[in-house]
Amino acid sequence: DQQVKQNSPSLSVQEGRISILNCDYTNSMFDYFLWYKKYPAEGPTFLISISSIKDKNEDGRFTVFLNKSAKHLSLHIVPSQPGDSAVYFCAASTTGTYKYIFGTGTRLKVLA
């Protein structure tokens, strides 16, 4: 049973446009969410996170939105750059457990 789902395995976006990556979860106990970026032959690197007490968190070109009632979060990248081409994983956790459940990943390709 996949508790964290990324239903789009891949996404292509033109450079300069917005990239929107989606993530759904089923466990209502999750209250902390993270996005990671992964380049080939490297480990994932942390990108941005959001707590369930917020519905939005921004860091430069990256914004994460959380819709708790829909159990849905999304990562917006504006403007998209070719260097953003990577696999993006969302992850969910329950505060205090320090245990993380990852989605299956979305491969983003930003076209120059």
Next chain:
Amino acid sequence: DADVTQTPRNRITKTGKRIMLECSQTKGHDRMYWYRQDPGLGLRLIYYSFDVKDINKGEISDGYSVSRQAQAKFSLSLESAIPNQTALYFCATGGERGGGEQFFGPGTRLTVL
């Protein structure tokens, strides 16, 4: 120098062999994790440890064992490797107070023939 290192980076072995993957970290974190990545399945948690005396099973611990030799070292063993353990393995640290993010090593690509 990398904060989280994994050895080896690549390994090819045969069915039935015992394999150990090693992880070291210089971040001073208490929490360490082992994940495997398979195409279409994302990252799945194998084992995690919150300190030297605390070891916990993750989602897919069958066929694996771990050892936390020190705060900085966490190794993963496959006692008798089988082909469906062919995967990319990642070690991670983190989840410390003030931030929930993890820091990943570069990964070990394991192939079991």
